[in-house]
Amino acid sequence: MKKGPFDMGQIDIAWCPGCGNFGILTALKGALTELGVRPEKLVIASGIGQAAKTPHYVRTNVFNGLHGRAVPAATAIKAANPGLTVIAEGGDGDMYGEGGNHFIHAIRRNPDITVIVHNNMVYALTKGQASPTSSIGFKTPVQVRGVTEEPFNAIAVSVALNASFVARAFAGDHDQTKDIIKKAVSHRGFALVEILQPCVSFNKVNTYQWFKENTAYHEASYDPSDRFAAFKRATEAEKMLLGIFYVNPDKPCFEDTLPPYYKETTPLFKRRIDGEKLFGLIDSRRRV
Amino acid sequence: MKRVVEGSQAVAEAVRLARVGVISAYPITPQTHIVEFLSEYCANGSLKARFMRVESEHSALAALIGTASTGVRAFTATSGQGLALMHELLHWTSGARLPIVMAEVNRALAPGWNIWVDQTDSLAQRDTGWIQLYCENGQEVLDTVLQAYRLGELVNLPVMVVLDAFFLSHTYEPVDVPEQETVDSFLPPYEPKFQLDPKDPCAFGSLVTPNIYMEMRHSIAQAMDDALRCFPYIEDEFEKIFDRRYGTVEALYCDDADIILVTTGTITSTSRQVVNELRAEGEKVGLMKLKLFRPFPVHHVRSVLISAKKIAVIDRNFSFGAGGIFAQEIRAALCNEPGHPPVYGYIAGIGGRDVTTDVIGEIYRRTKNSEAPEAESIWMGLQEV
Ligand SMILES: Cc1ncc(C[n+]2csc(CCOP(=O)(O)OP(=O)(O)O)c2C)c(N)n1
Ligand code: SF4
Numbered sequence: 319m320k321k322g323p324f325d326m327g328q329i330d331i332a333w334c335p336g337c338g339n340f341g342i343l344t345a346l347k348g349a350l351t352e353l354g355v356r357p358e359k360l361v362i363a364s365g366i367g368q369a370a371k372t373p374h375y376v377r378t379n380v381f382n383g384l385h386g387r388a389v390p391a392a393t394a395i396k397a398a399n400p401g402l403t404v405i406a407e408g409g410d411g412d413m414y415g416e417g418g419n420h421f422i423h424a425i426r427r428n429p430d431i432t433v434i435v436h437n438n439m440v441y442a443l444t445k446g447q448a449s450p451t452s453s454i455g456f457k458t459p460v461q462v463r464g465v466t467e468e469p470f471n472a473i474a475v476s477v478a479l480n481a482s483f484v485a486r487a488f489a490g491d492h493d494q495t496k497d498i499i500k501k502a503v504s505h506r507g508f509a510l511v512e513i514l515q516p517c518v519s520f521n522k523v524n525t526y527q528w529f530k531e532n533t534a535y536h537e538a539s540y541d542p543s544d545r546f547a548a549f550k551r552a553t554e555a556e557k558m559l560l561g562i563f564y565v566n567p568d569k570p571c572f573e574d575t576l577p578p579y580y581k582e583t584t585p586l587f588k589r590r591i592d593g594e595k596l597f598g599l600i601d602s603r604r605r606v
Numbered sequence: 607m608k609r610v611v612e613g614s615q616a617v618a619e620a621v622r623l624a625r626v627g628v629i630s631a632y633p634i635t636p637q638t639h640i641v642e643f644l645s646e647y648c649a650n651g652s653l654k655a656r657f658m659r660v661e662s663e664h665s666a667l668a669a670l671i672g673t674a675s676t677g678v679r680a681f682t683a684t685s686g687q688g689l690a691l692m693h694e695l696l697h698w699t700s701g702a703r704l705p706i707v708m709a710e711v712n713r714a715l716a717p718g719w720n721i722w723v724d725q726t727d728s729l730a731q732r733d734t735g736w737i738q739l740y741c742e743n744g745q746e747v748l749d750t751v752l753q754a755y756r757l758g759e760l761v762n763l764p765v766m767v768v769l770d771a772f773f774l775s776h777t778y779e780p781v782d783v784p785e786q787e788t789v790d791s792f793l794p795p796y797e798p799k800f801q802l803d804p805k806d807p808c809a810f811g812s813l814v815t816p817n818i819y820m821e822m823r824h825s826i827a828q829a830m831d832d833a834l835r836c837f838p839y840i841e842d843e844f845e846k847i848f849d850r851r852y853g854t855v856e857a858l859y860c861d862d863a864d865i866i867l868v869t870t871g872t873i874t875s876t877s878r879q880v881v882n883e884l885r886a887e888g889e890k891v892g893l894m895k896l897k898l899f900r901p902f903p904v905h906h907v908r909s910v911l912i913s914a915k916k917i918a919v920i921d922r923n924f925s926f927g928a929g930g931i932f933a934q935e936i937r938a939a940l941c942n943e944p945g946h947p948p949v950y951g952y953i954a955g956i957g958g959r960d961v962t963t964d965v966i967g968e969i970y971r972r973t974k975n976s977e978a979p980e981a982e983s984i985w986m987g988l989q990e991v
Contacts, residue, residue, distance in 0.1 A: 366719070384716065385687060386662070415661040416632075444633040447641075450661060459642040460633065461659065462649030 322351050324376050331375055338489035338515035342436055343375055345492055349499035355403050362405045363392040367443045369409035369436035386416025393429040399585040400573045407434045411441045411449040414470045425479040425508055429572040432502045432509045438517035439524050446520030456523060472512055474552035477545060477564045482507030484564040488533055489515040490526050507571055536561040611781050613774040616744040617709045618643030620751030622653040623789040627678035630658035630669040635721045636771040637685040637711045663688035667695040674704035675810060677801030686713030686727045700735025700826060705758030710768045711775045714957040722958020723771040725923035729931045735826050737765040737833055738900040740870040744779040749850060755793055756840050761829040773872040792847050834901040854903035856895040857910045859885060863892025865973050866911055868919040870896050873961050880966040891970060904939045914947050918973040922955040929983040950979045954986040
């Protein structure tokens with residue numbers, strides 16, 4: 319097979335055979351390749367978890383930070399250098415649990431980043447406890463009698479917060495997932511792609527088969543600019559819907575609201591400090 | 607009854623026997639087994655506690671602060687990053703004088719992601735007002751959790767029971783798991799000295815101005831002193847019932863020793879073997895195991911160490927810019943004693959590297975063969991990089 323620009327060559331991948339993460343990795347690399355993103359112009363930030371290992375297997379710049387904290391790092395990387403394509407990637411525990419607060423406020427802030435969440439409805443790296451998206455009744459060695467809390471509905475929350483791009487994909491559907499990632503990365507503003515991901519080792523309920531039976535794509539005529547329709551679909555649909563739920567292209571991006579970028583878009587690291595201007599400013603504020 | 611249990615299960619058995627009312631925790635390797643055992647006990651009814659599932663360690667301790675404020679016995683467990691994330695609330699727990707008990711499984715901190723043993727996580731929390739007790743084996747873990755509730759509830763301070771990742775948390779050993787009635791005779795139901803009570807309304811956590819904040823802090827300092835004074839009495843009672851005691855420190859062959867090794871956690875067990883072998887060869891070596899670290903048993907440490915010729919402290923931790931943390935504290939404990947022995951600080955086993963009998967033997971020989979410490983901290987077994 320021909321080596322793509324994001325392929326690492328022979329490496330050990332620390333995922334179980336059959337894990338949904340493999341499909342996501344392939345779709346992600348495919349999407350980036352087809353978009354013509356250059357590896358040196360891309361940064362993938364992640365936290366901790368099985369999903370958060372993904373960037374280790376992509377030939378590009380990687381920031382692997384604390385559990386739950388990929389989104390603030392990604393936001394700041396984009397703010398420091400808007401010329402980069404920035405992706406934050408992690409699991410449902412990482413992004414919606416430990417990182418839940420960041421997730422909500424990043425939507426409000428609207429940085430031009432893509433947030434890819436591998437939703438396997440379990441904490442896999444710590445070997446199978448319930449996550450914020452586990453279904454009611456899901457049994458684990460910690461939730462012995464089954465989960466009692468309602469699962470976190472990230473799609474509904476994102477639409478409610480007027481996120482600028484909201485989509486859901488399924489790791490088993492390569493072409494559709496690749497297409498959704500391409501649209502998300504091309505979108506200007508905060509883009510959420512939640513990817514349903516079977517964890518074959520610790521989630522025996524939400525299997526490939528289960529996802530096949532319990533998901534359906536939006537019909538081709540669906541209009542993702544209607545926020546209320548999107549919310550209804552995120553909350554009321556019988557099956558978990560797949561595809562793009564909502565797009566709002568009119569929100570200003572976080573980077574655009576930052577004073578250094580009012581007049582020019584050159585990344586901060588490329589700018590020379592104008593000493594004279596700086597001292598002039600300090601002098602102009604002196605009282606004596 | 608003696609049972610072969612994992613270190614994590616020894617913690618969980620003690621929490622069950624302590625009749626804890628509320629448990630809240632967030633999973634992190636290598637703490638997860640503790641929480642899984644406890645969940646099982648809650649589900650099968652052998653422990654009548656509520657298990658609160660939360661989204662982070664910060665939330666876990668916050669939930670228990672709420673619980674303990676209503677006068678309920680509370681427990682959590684964490685490790686490394688999880689403990690670091692709790693930091694703000696660690697101060698709150700002691701400031702609010704809530705006797706929550708935590709099992710802390712020592713794990714190395716990131717970056718350089720590492721799940722193995724390293725004590726820097728718990729030692730970095732030494733100034734938060736938590737009592738800290740370090741354990742050597744499964745039996746000590748079980749016993750210490752029981753003692754922790756007695757001690758914490760007596761002086762109204764939270765207690766951290768600290769155990770090594772994997773070497774202790776995941777190792778199976780025979781442990782005497784006592785009967786419930788026996789434990790009840792040692793640890794009566796919790797009687798809070800104050801609590802949120804609808805019948806007697808009160809407010810916690812309001813603004814404290816400079817004219818009284820200092821006195822509040824001083825009362826925490828006094829409670830720490832009380833903990834140090836009371837621990838031996840609690841151990842007396844414990845010993846009467848269970849026929850075991852540990853001491854704030856344990857001194858082995860220290861009376862006539864020229865060189866005393868100072869250890870904590872599982873390194874102690876390995877050191878016992880080394881010291882016994884060296885003694886058999888006629889070496890005048892002793893071993894001091896430090897169990898209670900906060901409050902620091904200054905007088906006891908001083909009396910054990912003062913007449914030796916040299917002290918060698920093994921630290922599986924490091925305070926950057928200063929040195930091994932136990933070594934620092936031991937130097938501070940000795941510094942006002944005229945003619946005190948020099949303290950050699952050795953750094954070993956960082957990030958889960960094995961501290962073998964060979965490493966400990968070399969520490970002994972290096973201490974013996976050098977007139978004075980070669981450096982403030984001597985890193986053992988560093989590779990060329
Ligand atoms: C502060 C902190 N707490 C806990 C952990 C332990 N931990 C690592 S990954 C993880 C959750 C993994 O679940 P998820 O994010 O859904 O990813 P998955 O492994 O399922 O892909 C947890 C709890 C940690 N690394 N840091
Ligand atoms: S444990 Fe689950 S999520 Fe992790 S690699 Fe295996 S199948 Fe994938």
